[in-house]
Amino acid sequence: xxxxxxxxxxxxxxxxxxxxxxxxxxxxxxxxxxxxxxxxxxxxxxxxxxxxxxxxxxxxxxxxxxxxxxxxxxxxxxxxxxxxxxxxxxxxxxxxxxx
Amino acid sequence: xxxxxxxxxxxxxxxxxxxxxxxxxxxxxxxxxxxxxxxxxxxxxxxxxxxxxxxxxxxxxxxxxxxxxxxxxxxxxxxxxxxxxxxxxxxxxxxxxxxxxxxxxxxxxxxxxxxxxxxxxxxxxxxxxxxxxxxxxxxxxxxxxxxxxxxxxxxxxxxxxxxxxxxxxxxxxxxxxxxxxxxxxxxxxxxxxxxxxxxxxxxxxxxxxxxxxxxxxxxxxxxxxxxxxxxxxxxxxxxxxxxxxxxxxxxxxxxxxxxxxxxxxxxxxxxxxxxxxxxxxxxxxxxxxxxxxxxxxxxxxxxxxxxxxxxxxxxxxxxxxxxxxxxxxxxxxxxxxxxxxxxxxxxxxxxxxxxxxxxxxxxxxxxxxxxxxxxxxxxxxxxxxxxxxxxxxxxxxxxxxxxxxxxxxxxxxxxxxxxxxxxxxxxxxxxxxxxxxxxxxxxxxxxxxxxxxxxxxxxxxxxxxxxxxxxxxxxxxxxxxxxxxxxxxxxxxxxxxxxxxxxxxxxxxxxxxxxxxxxxxxxxxxxxxxxxxxxxxxxxxxxxxxxxxxxxxxxxxxxxxxxxxxxxxxxxxxxxxxxxxxxxxxxxxxxxxxxxxxxxxxxxxxxxxxxxxxxxxxxx
Numbered sequence: 001x002x003x004x005x006x007x008x009x010x011x012x013x014x015x016x017x018x019x020x021x022x023x024x025x026x027x028x029x030x031x032x033x034x035x036x037x038x039x040x041x042x043x044x045x046x047x048x049x050x051x052x053x054x055x056x057x058x059x060x061x062x063x064x065x066x067x068x069x070x071x072x073x074x075x076x077x078x079x080x081x082x083x084x085x086x087x088x089x090x091x092x093x094x095x096x097x098x099x
Numbered sequence: 100x101x102x103x104x105x106x107x108x109x110x111x112x113x114x115x116x117x118x119x120x121x122x123x124x125x126x127x128x129x130x131x132x133x134x135x136x137x138x139x140x141x142x143x144x145x146x147x148x149x150x151x152x153x154x155x156x157x158x159x160x161x162x163x164x165x166x167x168x169x170x171x172x173x174x175x176x177x178x179x180x181x182x183x184x185x186x187x188x189x190x191x192x193x194x195x196x197x198x199x200x201x202x203x204x205x206x207x208x209x210x211x212x213x214x215x216x217x218x219x220x221x222x223x224x225x226x227x228x229x230x231x232x233x234x235x236x237x238x239x240x241x242x243x244x245x246x247x248x249x250x251x252x253x254x255x256x257x258x259x260x261x262x263x264x265x266x267x268x269x270x271x272x273x274x275x276x277x278x279x280x281x282x283x284x285x286x287x288x289x290x291x292x293x294x295x296x297x298x299x300x301x302x303x304x305x306x307x308x309x310x311x312x313x314x315x316x317x318x319x320x321x322x323x324x325x326x327x328x329x330x331x332x333x334x335x336x337x338x339x340x341x342x343x344x345x346x347x348x349x350x351x352x353x354x355x356x357x358x359x360x361x362x363x364x365x366x367x368x369x370x371x372x373x374x375x376x377x378x379x380x381x382x383x384x385x386x387x388x389x390x391x392x393x394x395x396x397x398x399x400x401x402x403x404x405x406x407x408x409x410x411x412x413x414x415x416x417x418x419x420x421x422x423x424x425x426x427x428x429x430x431x432x433x434x435x436x437x438x439x440x441x442x443x444x445x446x447x448x449x450x451x452x453x454x455x456x457x458x459x460x461x462x463x464x465x466x467x468x469x470x471x472x473x474x475x476x477x478x479x480x481x482x483x484x485x486x487x488x489x490x491x492x493x494x495x496x497x498x499x500x501x502x503x504x505x506x507x508x509x510x511x512x513x514x515x516x517x518x519x520x521x522x523x524x525x526x527x528x529x530x531x532x533x534x535x536x537x538x539x540x541x542x543x544x545x546x547x548x549x550x551x552x553x554x555x556x557x558x559x560x561x562x563x564x565x566x567x568x569x570x571x572x573x574x575x576x577x578x579x580x581x582x583x584x585x586x587x588x589x590x591x592x593x594x595x596x597x598x599x600x601x602x603x604x605x606x607x608x609x610x611x612x613x614x615x616x617x618x619x620x621x622x623x624x625x626x627x628x629x630x631x632x633x634x635x636x637x638x639x640x641x642x643x644x645x646x647x648x649x650x651x652x653x654x655x656x657x658x659x660x661x662x663x664x665x666x667x668x669x670x671x672x673x674x675x676x677x678x679x680x681x682x683x684x685x686x687x688x689x690x691x692x693x694x695x696x697x698x699x700x701x702x703x704x705x706x707x708x709x710x711x712x713x714x715x716x717x718x719x
Contacts, residue, residue, distance in 0.1 A: 021699050030695075091695045098693030 006047040013040035025090045027079045031072075038068045103160040103177040105142045106187060107230060110135045111223035117216030125212045129205070132215025133198040136222050140191035147184050156180065156580045159232065166235075173293065178232035182581040185429060185574075186229040186359060189436045193351045194222050196554035200444050201343040203550035204451060214254060214341065221247030225352055229359060233294040234283050237360075241279060241324065244353045245272050251348060252340040264336035271333040275323015282316035285309070299366040313367050314374025317360055318381065325357025325411050327385045332642045334408055335392070338400040342447030345400055350407045350443050351436040358411065358432055361418040362425050365582045369421060378419030379505065383512045386412025388640060390519035394526070395636030397625050398457045399446045402527050403439070406483065409516060410435045416513065417498040420505050425582035426575040427497040433574075434490035434565040438482035441558035445476035448551055449531060452544040459530040460623050461539050466532040468544045471552045473532050475559035480528050482562040484521040484605055490565030497569070500590065500597055507591050514597075514604050521608030529616045537623045 013036055020033030042061040049057025083089050113135035117128050124131070150158055157180035166173040179187070198218060205211040224243025231237040253265030286293050289309050290301035302310065321327065326334035337349045348354070361368065361378060368375050389408030396402045410431070417428035450457060452469060466473040482491040495517060503510030538544065546552070568574045575584055590597070625637075635641060690701075 018703060022696055022703070025696075094695070095693030099688040099691045 003047050003051045007044060010040045010044040010047065013037075013043065025092050027082070027089045027091050027094075030091055031075055031079065035068060035072070038064055101146075101158060101160040101177075102142060103146060103158060103179055103230070104162060106139050106146065106179075106191070107177070107223055107226045109139045109142065110219045110226065114216050114219035114223055117212055117219060122212075128212030129202050129215050132212070132219050133195070133202055135219050136191050136194040136198050139222065139226065140188070140195050143184075143187040143191050146179050147188060150179060150181070150184055157183075170291065171287065173233055173235050175236055176232045177230045178295070179230060180581050181577050181579075182359075182362065182429065183229050185433060185577070187226060189433055190222060190225050190229065190352050193436050193440050193558070194218075194225075194347055196557055197343050197347040197351075197440060197444065200346075200447070200551050200554040201341075203548045204343055204447055205341065208341075210254075214251075217247055217250045217254070218343075218347070221251065221348060221353070225356070228356060232296070234286060234298065235293045237363075238279055238283060241320075241356065242276070244348070244356065245269065245276070245324070248272075248337070248348050248353055251344040252337045254341055254344065255339070258339065260336075261339040264333075264339040268333040268337050271330050272323045275320045275330055278316040278319025278323070282313050282320065285313055285316065295363070302366050302370055305370065307371065310367055310370035311373045314364075314371045315377060317364050317367065318374060318378055321357030321360045321378075321415070322381060323357075324360075325354050325415065326408050327357065327381050327412065327415060328388050328642075331385060331388065331408055332639065332646055335401050335404050335639055338398070338404050342400065342443060342450060345404070346440045346443030346447065349404065350439040354407060354411055355414065355432050355436070358414040358418055358428055361415065362428060362582060365422070365425055368419075369583075375419050375421055379416055379509060380419075382412045382414070382416030382419055383509055384412070385409065386416060386516040387512060387519070388412070390516050390523065391632075391636050392639055393523040394519060395633050397459050399449065399459050399462070399527060399531060400443070400457055402459070402523060403442055403446060406442075406520065406524065407439055409520060410439065410483070413495060413498050413513065413516070416509070417501055420501050422583040422585035423504060424498070424501045426578045426584065427494065427501055429578060429582075430568060430574045431491075431494035431498055433568060434482065434494040434562075437558055437561040437565045438479040438489075438491055441475060441479035441555065441562050442483065444551070444555055444558065445472050445479060448472040448547040448555065449476075449544075451547050451551070453538070453542050456539060456542065459527065460621060460625060461537050461542070462531045463534045463537045463621065464532070465544055469532075469546050471546055472555065475552075475555040476532065477528070478559040478562045480524050482565070484524050484609065485517060485601065487602065488563075488566070490562050493566035493569045496598055496601060499601055500594055503590050503592070503597055510591075510597070514601055517601050518604035518608040521605040522612045525609045525612035526616050529612060530621055534616065534621050537621065 017033045017035075017037030017040060020036065021030050024030050024033065042064050045057040045061040045064070047057070049055060049061075079089060082094055086093060088094075113131055117124055117132055120128070146158055157178055159176060159178050161174055161176040163175050164172070165175045198215070201211075201214065201218065205214050208214065221244060224240050224247055226240070227243060228237055228240030231240055249265050249269045252268050253262050255261045256265070283293055286298050289305060290298055292298065292301070319330075322330040334349060334354065338345055340349070368378065386409045389405045389410075389412060391405075393402045393405030393409065396405060414428040414432050414435070417424035417431065449462065449465060449469065449472060452465075452472075453462065456462070478489070482489040485492040485495045499510060499513045499517065502513040629637075638644065
């Protein structure tokens with residue numbers, strides 16, 4: 001079975017994620033788009049693992065999942081806190097940390 | 100156990116007590132201050148008796164090791180040889196008289212105790228200078244007297260002129276000290292030692308160039324301390340100090356340190372014709388220079404200062420002649436110490452009675468109101484012009500004779516100097532004590548108290564009998580172990596003829612002064628329409644103008660251009676760079692917008708670029 005469709009799907013998912021991060025303002029949505037990009041990468045990893053017949057890609061995918069899980073915990077906590085204090089989940093509003 | 104250290108130690112400790120004790124010592128400080136040099140004088144006399152009675156060539160005492168590092172060893176030791184001995188006696192003897200005189204002179208000064216502290220400091224430093232057995236230790240005393248001189252010239256520092264004069268003396272002396280420091284370094288580099296013994300021992304193998312360099316460097320040092328041309332300009336200004344200071348430091352002792360240095364370094368000068376000639380030329384130029392200045396000044400102390408320069412010129416001249424002249428240089432130094440201290444103290448006594456007036460045009464006819472001052476001053480006057488039989492006659496005559504033995508031209512210059520000396524001293528005498536009263540309205544001249552007149556009487560007596568040092572050639576024999584001796588070469592004219600011609604010239608000088616100042620009324624204001632010569636002499640022969648034009652202004656321009664180059668060039672480059680970096684970062688900073696999405700975009704762009712780069716490298 002050819003790997004190409006999987007890789008195309010992975011690229012599409014990554015593209016959707018990247019565009020989402022860039023154009024959406026809602027922090028939750030941006031967050032989900034980040035997850036989308038991570039999982040697109042995972043898909044590519046697993047595909048290559050299958051194609052090469054070893055486990056390197058799968059192991060990398062596991063690492064990505066673990067990191068993603070940790071990231072979700074921290075990220076959501078931050079978003080919650082910001083929302084509580086500022087009554088807004090827009091990433092553009094949280095722009096105090098600048099020059 | 101030798102007690103040499105007491106000679107230096109007593110005044111040093113007294114100075115420390117007076118300067119550190121502060122107001123606690125105000126009531127009796129001047130007494131302690133006057134006793135210290137007296138005690139030192141007694142110690143000096145004891146040592147002198149020991150030296151004269153014993154067979155030793157010198158008394159020495161090793162005190163402690165000053166510097167001991169690899170290859171360089173300096174002991175602090177005292178050397179009391181015939182040369183040091185006469186200096187010790189002159190410094191402590193004349194010094195004691197001047198200290199006693201100061202008790203009266205400074206009576207109304209509320210800082211008298213401090214004055215005595217400085218004077219003691221000076222005496223201690225001067226004794227260190229003449230008792231040192233090592234050039235480095237000598238340098239210590241040399242700088243010590245420079246410091247004391249600075250402190251005392253500027254003693255009335257609330258007067259701007261005094262403060263400026265003190266600074267000037269200090270700065271000009273530093274120029275001379277440069278020569279001294281370089282000479283010491285050269286000695287160390289060449290001989291590995293700076294002691295008199297070590298240097299004298301090494302001179303035998305030293306090259307002629309080294310000897311000449313050492314001689315010229317030491318001459319520079321001597322010029323600074325002894326106010327010889329070209330470093331003469333500070334001495335006239337130094338008269339801003341209290342008169343006892345002028346008498347002790349700027350006439351009798353410190354300014355003769357240059358002559359001491361040259362005489363002490365005879366083992367160097369004997370090796371180098373060039374440096375000797377330089378010393379003679381400096382002496383000759385200075386003796387005429389100072390004498391000419393003395394003719395035009397109306398300030399009594401400045402006349403005496405010009406005269407001091409001139410007389411030290413005689414000493415330098417004699418010292419430059421070599422073994423035939425050293426002893427006479429020291430002889431004249433001693434007699435000059437007597438009569439010049441006498442003259443200065445006499446001038447101080449006059450000022451004391453005239454409300455500190457120094458302008459001779461406001462004096463006149465003081466002989467009747469100040470008889471003691473007048474008589475003692477007259478003795479000093481007769482001594483300095485070389486009246487037969489008095490101290491100055493013997494010493495100056497010997498120097499002029501030695502000068503003729505060296506070169507006829509030098510001899511003629513020395514004789515001319517004697518004539519000019521007679522002229523300006525007679526002028527001073529006439530304007531101050533004879534002629535008509537020209538006193539200011541509020542002046543009530545009176546004779547000074549006993550504490551001031553007794554030192555005057557003693558010094559007046561010494562001015563008369565000082566020539567006795569030459570009896571049977573005593574001074575020459577006495578100094579022979581240190582400086583050697585040498586009879587004159589054949590004189591071009593006989594010694595008697597020289598003496599007679601000197602007397603004739605001196606008489607001519609006196610007569611000229613009598614004609615110009617003795618008969619007519621002396622103007623109370625200095626005449627402004629005078630010959631260019633008088634103008635030049637009034638301006639110290641443009642010594643200051645020359646220094647300003649040739650040294651100070653160019654130096655100022657140099658520093659200004661350096662400051663400009665530093666501000667604009669170096670600082671400009673550094674500041675410019677900082678401004679560029681600052682400005683750039685100010686702009687770059689704007690990228691840090693705080694918008695998460697713009698960061699994400701730049702990350703994406705960056706990643707894409709990296710990816711492209713990797714792909715490009717792979718394909719290539």
